[in-house]
Amino acid sequence: MIDHSNEEQQRRRYLVGDLTEEEKRAIEEQYFTDDEAFERLLAAEDDVVDEYVRGGLSAEERQRAAQRVARNPRKTAFARALARWTEESPADSAKALSPRAAPQFRRSVRTARWVAAIAAVCAILAGAAALWLTGERSNLRGELARARQEQSGLESRGQAMRAREKGLEAEVAAEHRRNEELSTQLKVEREQRALAEQLTKVAAVVLLPSLRGAERPNELVLSSNIERAELQVRLEDPDYRSFRATITGANKEVVWRSGSLDAQRVNSHRVLIVTVPARVLRAGDYFLSIEGAEKRASFEEVAEYYFRVVRK
Amino acid sequence: MSTRTPGDRLRRTEWVLNQNALARLLASLDPDRARAAEKYELLRRKLVKFFEWRGASSPEEHADETINRLSRRLDEGETIQNISSYSYGVARMLLKEIEKQAVRERMALVGYGLSESNEAASEAPDRRQRCFDDCLHALSGKTKTLILKYYEGERQAKIEQRKALAQSLAVSTDALRIRAHRIRVRLELCVNDCLDQTPR
Numbered sequence: 001m002i003d004h005s006n007e008e009q010q011r012r013r014y015l016v017g018d019l020t021e022e023e024k025r026a027i028e029e030q031y032f033t034d035d036e037a038f039e040r041l042l043a044a045e046d047d048v049v050d051e052y053v054r055g056g057l058s059a060e061e062r063q064r065a066a067q068r069v070a071r072n073p074r075k076t077a078f079a080r081a082l083a084r085w086t087e088e089s090p091a092d093s094a095k096a097l098s099p100r101a102a103p104q105f106r107r108s109v110r111t112a113r114w115v116a117a118i119a120a121v122c123a124i125l126a127g128a129a130a131l132w133l134t135g136e137r138s139n140l141r142g143e144l145a146r147a148r149q150e151q152s153g154l155e156s157r158g159q160a161m162r163a164r165e166k167g168l169e170a171e172v173a174a175e176h177r178r179n180e181e182l183s184t185q186l187k188v189e190r191e192q193r194a195l196a197e198q199l200t201k202v203a204a205v206v207l208l209p210s211l212r213g214a215e216r217p218n219e220l221v222l223s224s225n226i227e228r229a230e231l232q233v234r235l236e237d238p239d240y241r242s243f244r245a246t247i248t249g250a251n252k253e254v255v256w257r258s259g260s261l262d263a264q265r266v267n268s269h270r271v272l273i274v275t276v277p278a279r280v281l282r283a284g285d286y287f288l289s290i291e292g293a294e295k296r297a298s299f300e301e302v303a304e305y306y307f308r309v310v311r312k
Numbered sequence: 313m314s315t316r317t318p319g320d321r322l323r324r325t326e327w328v329l330n331q332n333a334l335a336r337l338l339a340s341l342d343p344d345r346a347r348a349a350e351k352y353e354l355l356r357r358k359l360v361k362f363f364e365w366r367g368a369s370s371p372e373e374h375a376d377e378t379i380n381r382l383s384r385r386l387d388e389g390e391t392i393q394n395i396s397s398y399s400y401g402v403a404r405m406l407l408k409e410i411e412k413q414a415v416r417e418r419m420a421l422v423g424y425g426l427s428e429s430n431e432a433a434s435e436a437p438d439r440r441q442r443c444f445d446d447c448l449h450a451l452s453g454k455t456k457t458l459i460l461k462y463y464e465g466e467r468q469a470k471i472e473q474r475k476a477l478a479q480s481l482a483v484s485t486d487a488l489r490i491r492a493h494r495i496r497v498r499l500e501l502c503v504n505d506c507l508d509q510t511p512r
Contacts, residue, residue: 005471014365025404028362028404029397029400031358032358032397035354038354038358038361039493040486042361042497043489043490043492067367068365068367071364074500074504078440078499078500081440081441082463082496082499174328208385209398209402209405216394236381236405237408237412239412268327300412302405303405
């Protein structure tokens with residue numbers, strides 16, 4: 001049988017947040033493409049939650065796991081319910097009949113006769129009280145049912161209003177988008193015409209997020225007459241003011257660095273166009289790293305793209 | 313004091329998932345509609361867990377935002393060869409934005425978790441245990457034994473127990489792990505349904 005203890009350990013460390021970014025990426029890339037790997041991770045999560053509720057994690061792991069576990073209250077409560085079953089062993093039930101418990105049991109028998117007499121008197125009193133309570137309980141039940149009905153009516157009215165509000169918000173957003181698109185359409189067309197004139201010696205590619213080793217990586221085809229390569233990426237984060245780009249080879253050696261770059265607006269997106277002299281790109285695999293900086297802030301990593309250059 | 317979460321600021325209102333975009337996303341997952349729906353659910357679950365395991369404050373919302381971005385690209389005609397890898401790339405970028413936003417707003421993510429846990433604490437443990445017991449008894453004898461044995465013991469004893477269980481069932485430990493997890497998911501669903509149905 002294969003020993004999976006290392007993988008198990010790695011999964012556990014991932015779940016308590018004890019891995020490096022690189023190690024996290026390796027696990028995530030695996031479970032996004034392999035459904036069974038994902039299930040194994042879910043199973044490992046069950047174990048971590050179980051250990052958490054049974055106090056089985058180390059202090060450090062417990063601290064790391066605490067906020068994640070706290071976000072899953074039902075899962076934690078489920079683990080507690082399961083623990084009540086799995087922690088009960090035959091040894092526990094034997095304790096109930098152990099010799100140490102016997103003297104206490106005999107004393108209980110001697111006092112039982114007195115207890116029986118007192119209990120008889122109590123039973124008569126309790127019977128009378130029960131009759132009165134039954135009537136009261138019936139009244140309370142009726143009131144409770146009415147209150148629940150009212151609450152349910154209020155909730156459904158609230159839901160309908162929320163749905164309507166949401167619909168209106170979506171309509172306003174759609175209208176806003178249409179206006180924006182129409183107003184920029186002319187500008188974009190003009191830009192495109194101007195660009196088309198320059199593109200005869202330029203090869204362009206739109207880079208999509210892609211993993212190293214993907215079946216179809218981003219591909220940039222460069223023929224001998226091409227002087228410049230344009231790598232286009234779409235920016236999701238609106239806050240960065242300026243950017244810079246670095247191209248590294250398959251062994252992480254720096255091939256080219258840009259100066260400061262500005263994003264452009266195309267339709268409703270922000271796009272960064274990185275223009276690279278074609279001569280620096282030989283046939284092979286590359287990474288394009290984008291760093292961004294907000295106003296008066298230092299640069300930080302924004303995204304990384306993997307692409308392949310094909311020479312023709 | 314602001315009550316907005318990092319997720320609020322990251323929510324994109326410029327583009328709303330529409331019927332066409334959703335249909336395109338499903339078609340790119342699988343040509344068969346029913347299988348596509350299953351794959352969609354699995355992808356969304358992976359995204360939710362990704363954000364949850366990375367400590368993001370609103371995993372469900374972030375997963376939906378990732379799917380929105382993915383659908384938008386497809387709707388605009390981009391060809392995506394591997395949806396799983398691609399969605400992971402989109403999710404990672406979104407995570408960077410979330411982390412940056414969280415730092416900027418100086419909001420401790422742990423705060424959200426704790427407030428949610430208070431809600432759970434209000435559920436009566438007895439009621440939950442009753443539901444759990446009922447659901448456990450509703451399982452077949454073999455299944456019940458498997459799940460109880462699988463989760464029995466602690467540390468090394470648990471590991472040994474699982475190895476022995478896998479051997480007795482003639483399956484690998486990985487296969488046993490997945491089998492036990494699936495039973496646990498069924499049991500959890502049953503308990504949650506029971507809690508939702510029975511009065512407090």
